Amino acid sequence: MEWIEAGVDDQDYQVVKLSGECDLYSAPSFARAMIERIESGACRLKLDLTEVKYLDSTGVGALIRILQTAKHSGCAMFFCGISGSPREVLQMSNILLLMHEEDHTGGEP
């Protein structure tokens, strides 16, 4: 999996775009990078999962750790582009309930 900085959106969220397979081999380093970013002071963060085609429990765990850190640090987070099997995995894990998602018109939830 790769992730790139995609600037700041019109709601002042720092946007990070993920692509590829968020799995047991790639998710831990992604989690560490995002946690470090939050602990360094990021207060509005959006993760774009549009190009993520595979998500396993390590990837789910990474998202949970990021959400826990964001809550602890007072960082507002939301997500967009969650679809296909990654969405199914998050639903089966009940984690989708914790993830604020951008609505289909592009606004905040």
Next chain:
Amino acid sequence: MNSLIVRQLIVDERNELFDAQGMKYAEFPSEYLRIREYSTKVLAECPPAFLEENLLEQQLSELIKNGIKHGNRCDSSKKLKVWYDLRKRARFIVEDEGDGFADLDEWNDFYRRRQTALFENDFDDFLRLASYRGPRSTEDDGGSSLIAALEYWNGGMIYNEAHTKVGVIRWFSSGSAK
């Protein structure tokens, strides 16, 4: 009125899910970096409708990962054994050579507390309990593989008495569960 329903990991040594008659068999060394490769090999001849994008591979990889990482502790001299049958449904038995999933009862207790928090809309507690953390968990463990597994394996998920072997089945309607 809504009621709280919590699934559990079940131990049943004599369950029919452990009957390997007619199933194909493969065994692998416990190499962590090859987990997804092993799943791909087992599913090489799987009917496409069962794959559901990559959901079946993902869920089989979780079972194999649990056996290799938590069961065999990535000791490559220990085997990870897989029996599989992909006729009409997806059925697997996955066995490791470790000392067993010792925390099975604790996990069931954790899962009840987690689902209770969800049922009561206590999202602060639910976020805190979102991942399972046992004595052997590492920082990088997802802690949610068994939660999704209980949902995915819609025909059952059973452990043997030693907690070294799990039998699972997923049924599909019209060639697909959707």
